[in-house]
Amino acid sequence: MRRWLVTIVVLVGLVMTACGRASQPTVQPPVGGETVTGVAASRLVVVASLPILASMVKAVGGELVEVSAVMPGGADPHTYQPTPRDVATLAEAQVVVYNGGELDPWMERQLEAVRSKAKVIVLSEGLKPPEGVAVEEERVLGTPEPEHDEEHGINPHFWLDPDFAVIYIDRITAGLVEADPAHAELYRANAARYIDEIRNFDTWAKEQIATIPPERRKLVTFHNAFPYFAAHYGLELVGVVVLSPGREPSPQEVAQLVARIRAEGVPAIFVEPQFNPKLAQTIAQEAGVRVLELYSDAAPAGMDYLAMMRQNVTNVVEGLRG
Ligand SMILES: [Zn+2]
Structure with missing residues (x-):
């Protein structure tokens, strides 16, 4: 009896989740990207977790990739719940890109659920906070340091430091080259140009910050x-x-x-x-x-x-x- 009840509750929950989100767009167009043209069939299909990460893929892949993001723009990835349509999108991806850590844990779960054979690029994998950076919320407010292990407790927002963004670009490039070696030179050239832009931005940004007392x-x-x-x-x-x-x-x-x-x-x-x-x-x-x-x-x-x-x-x- 009890098991039946649990089953019914779960089923009702699933139906409600599906209905409640049916009208919500689940696949975002590439950020700052162009419309898909007639060559779409030959493009590498890349799915990123967040639009901002999709924009990095677009910078490296250019016209060679068709990139979309699972999470709609303006959502909070930490509390995001993927929809059935997100799962279908992921199932068709040839390359999957996500941040990892406590940012977008739903990506890993969904990839397992669809038994994806895609090339997976986890952008923050193995990254460590720079020495002396207090990354735990609790430490910021001066309370005791929480329990800390390798996977949990590491702040996942590495891309907001341009030095780490360069590592993200390198990892995206390596993944695209592996998935589509015929276009390796183009991916590497795009990446080199984009990394130059990141460095130029960083120089400008430091000059700007220096104007603050x-x-x-x-x-x-x-x-x-x-x-x-x-x-x-x-x-x-x-x-x-x-x-x-x-x-x-x-x-x-x-x-x-x-x-x-x-x-x-x-x-x-x-x-x-x-x-x-x-x-x-x-x-x-x-x-x-x-x-x-x-x-x-x-x-x-x-x-x-x-x-x-x-x-x-x-x-x-x-x-x-x-
Ligand atoms: Zn966040």
Whole structure:
């Protein structure tokens, strides 16, 4: 009897999930990409977990790949639930690209479910935080360090540090070359050009950050996506609004954050488009600081990796320079 009940509950849940999401678009067009032309049949079919990672694949693959993202733009990957259509998309992929770690764990589960034979590229696999970077949310707020093992507890947002973005591009390139060796030279040439662009961006970004007075280089973000970005650009990560994805802070935690923003003289706090900005606006109001936007896991439709990074640096400078 009990087992039947469980089965029925599970079935109803599945039907509800399917219905509730049926109208939602599940496959995003390539970010900043071109429309598919007559040569589509010969293109390598690549599926990435997030639009921002798909934009990196597009930069390397160009016209040789047909790339899409499982997660729609503007969603939060940490709490994303793949739909039946996502699973079907993944089943057809020749190459699959995802970040790994605690960002998009649903990709690994779905790949197993469809018994995918695709070439899989896990962009953050084996990456370690740079020395001295505090990556745990709890440490940012000064509470004891949580239990830490190799797979869990490592902050997955490596791509927001351009040095790690170069590693992502190298890994995408190696994967595409392996899947489509006939076009190896083209992939490598595209990658070299894109890495040059990342380096040029980074030089510009450092010049921009240098215009912020040192005592104002203090960052408070919505979720803990920016420890590597902050470390790379010499910003002090003073706090985050949401300690872990999907968990609202307690009133006491909010009060502590407001107190820290005031005590440290943090000039502004940053929201992200995939989250409701209300809480951050309340905190900013209480602390008497500005609210601006940063992009991490989600960027506006059509915005590729480098455009997103330029916008982030522009907004940080606007918010902190004074
Ligand atoms: Zn995130």
